[in-house]
Amino acid sequence: MSRPLTAASAATAVTTAAVVALLLAWPFITDFYSYNAQYYDGLVASAAIAAVLTISLNLAMGYGGMLSMAHTGLQLLGGYGTAFVAVKAGLPWPVGLGLAVVLSAVLSALLLLVSLRATYLYFGMITLAANLIVIEIGREWDDVTGGINGITGIDPGMAKRAFYYVVVAALIVAYLVQRNFVRSSAGRAAMAVRESPESASAMGIRPATTKLLTFSVAGGLAGLSGGLYALQLGFINPDVGLLDNGLVFFVGLFLGGIGTLAGPLLGVAFITVIVELGKDHARYTTLILGVALLVSMMVIPRGIVGTWQASRFGRPKAAPDAGGDPETSQVPASVGSGDRPPDRDVPALEGRGLVKHFGGVRALDGVDIAVQAGTVHGVIGPNGSGKSTLVSCLTRFYRADEGEVLIFGEPAPAASWAVPGAGVTRVFQVPHLFERQSVLDNVLTGIRTPYSWVSAVLRLPSCLRAEREARAFATELLAFAGLAARASFPADSLSHGQKRLLEVVRAVATRPRVLILDEPATGLVPGEIDALARLCAALRERGLAVVLIEHNVEFVMKVCDEVTVIETGRVIARGAPAQVRADPAVLAAYLGRPDLVESS
Numbered sequence: 001m002s003r004p005l006t007a008a009s010a011a012t013a014v015t016t017a018a019v020v021a022l023l024l025a026w027p028f029i030t031d032f033y034s035y036n037a038q039y040y041d042g043l044v045a046s047a048a049i050a051a052v053l054t055i056s057l058n059l060a061m062g063y064g065g066m067l068s069m070a071h072t073g074l075q076l077l078g079g080y081g082t083a084f085v086a087v088k089a090g091l092p093w094p095v096g097l098g099l100a101v102v103l104s105a106v107l108s109a110l111l112l113l114v115s116l117r118a119t120y121l122y123f124g125m126i127t128l129a130a131n132l133i134v135i136e137i138g139r140e141w142d143d144v145t146g147g148i149n150g151i152t153g154i155d156p157g158m159a160k161r162a163f164y165y166v167v168v169a170a171l172i173v174a175y176l177v178q179r180n181f182v183r184s185s186a187g188r189a190a191m192a193v194r195e196s197p198e199s200a201s202a203m204g205i206r207p208a209t210t211k212l213l214t215f216s217v218a219g220g221l222a223g224l225s226g227g228l229y230a231l232q233l234g235f236i237n238p239d240v241g242l243l244d245n246g247l248v249f250f251v252g253l254f255l256g257g258i259g260t261l262a263g264p265l266l267g268v269a270f271i272t273v274i275v276e277l278g279k280d281h282a283r284y285t286t287l288i289l290g291v292a293l294l295v296s297m298m299v300i301p302r303g304i305v306g307t308w309q310a311s312r313f314g315r316p317k318a319a320p321d322a323g324g325d326p327e328t329s330q331v332p333a334s335v336g337s338g339d340r341p342p343d344r345d346v347p348a349l350e351g352r353g354l355v356k357h358f359g360g361v362r363a364l365d366g367v368d369i370a371v372q373a374g375t376v377h378g379v380i381g382p383n384g385s386g387k388s389t390l391v392s393c394l395t396r397f398y399r400a401d402e403g404e405v406l407i408f409g410e411p412a413p414a415a416s417w418a419v420p421g422a423g424v425t426r427v428f429q430v431p432h433l434f435e436r437q438s439v440l441d442n443v444l445t446g447i448r449t450p451y452s453w454v455s456a457v458l459r460l461p462s463c464l465r466a467e468r469e470a471r472a473f474a475t476e477l478l479a480f481a482g483l484a485a486r487a488s489f490p491a492d493s494l495s496h497g498q499k500r501l502l503e504v505v506r507a508v509a510t511r512p513r514v515l516i517l518d519e520p521a522t523g524l525v526p527g528e529i530d531a532l533a534r535l536c537a538a539l540r541e542r543g544l545a546v547v548l549i550e551h552n553v554e555f556v557m558k559v560c561d562e563v564t565v566i567e568t569g570r571v572i573a574r575g576a577p578a579q580v581r582a583d584p585a586v587l588a589a590y591l592g593r594p595d596l597v598e599s600s
């Protein structure tokens, strides 16, 4: 997690220090310059509480890709938790804040669990329903919530200035939770699932648990914001949960920049200033916010921070390439040196009698395939013959109707996300990169790190060490692929060939024992195809099994030790390249284009 100090990170550190200094000095500044210091202190405290909730929304929607309409309800729940503890149970308010965090995190987890299969929009509707239910329970459950009048007399028992510092401390904590989470393997997993649950699964990330964790952490922060809000107001009632109140958080998030670390803070600060300047015309506040949102969506859809990052000034500069020449670079030493030496007696990957139907189409019709460790195994066949379906069945993206899959003689796990953990990683036919993440983060997403999200948020030494090692490994891999100079660039800025190489490198980062590449040479220029061939050879030397699905038969014949040929879902030939090339059934399958398989 310790990053090299670039000009951008130095600027970020200076800005962060300046903002923290301003927040800490604010009460002294207002004391000095204004007769109405308490008002301005309260204004900034309110903005800080709103920023905590906006950070929570950013984690859920920006980084987790989950549309949340439950955030005012979660804030209300946090408020009730704090009020109940402080007023009804007579316990210290910090205990109430703790309960607020737990209650809202638990409700978020439950919401996620009941909507695991929901799409983006349906998840949003489920959270909307939950929000309405929380408000209604608040109205009806008199004994606990005080009903429609709510709970009053919530007193933090300290001077307003002291409470201001409590709020600022909470904002700093919320920001650090967001930053440390996002920069950890948990955060990278959340962004991977946001961009493509399928690719995330192929990297060994379990989408359901990742979403559960992200939404629960976000829920906890929403509860914290609710507890602080109740303490600041001195009361809590069901109206706090009304959706109208959530408008300001949404506008702030989109204006500041959703999916950016500083966006929620900047957005809320911006809105606070707008509302404050227009306070003499308060009835137009909603109109002003609506117009602000509309204009920002039309002019700067990525928000202020997102637009800055995408601009010429905010974009990273290309570093001189640190030895990133695939001609000469070596595959990092740790690739392939897994804990188990390759067992040459048992196939690394085996499919037995695989059958797969799509409606009336029999895409696989009893395919047997056995791939040995330390070999490159080609799978060829005409278009639509079933190659990609075979890969998907072997990696459990499709459930085969019949047959079994074995990895080093053991039955393969049933879930696709568990297959990389068993040693088999696939690369898709169409590039499936995490396009909005940096090139380095794409590779880091593939690396399994042995620390928990809690140690990431607390930046414990074990986590920092593991991150340092992961970054060093990822950097070595990028240097091998000739992409080191582009490490901090977004993946979508790469050329097609670079994207394909990055995807292969990302798969290698999972430290597989079997690597399946589905048409990796498509769209590559000859130099890139050579680099790919060298990579396959290097991985074979390291004892990996490489499965190569390809249309480029010349390439397959050059790099493969064994070839399986499929036609209409059946294996029609298998053996050494020269033997397969001369097989009459193979020549017949390529009827019309025998030049594709015949030696020149």
Ligand SMILES: Nc1ncnc2c1ncn2[C@@H]1O[C@H](COP(=O)(O)OP(=O)(O)OP(=O)(O)O)[C@@H](O)[C@H]1O
Pocket: 358, 361, 362, 363, 381, 382, 383, 384, 385, 386, 387, 388, 389, 390, 429
């Ligand atoms: N999700 C799906 N739904 C319905 N039919 C499918 C699906 N996936 C594949 N098929 C069909 O199964 C057959 C095998 O397709 P598959 O994509 O596995 O072939 P392929 O050999 O990989 O082809 P290509 O070389 O063009 O990528 C084809 O007839 C295809 O139309």
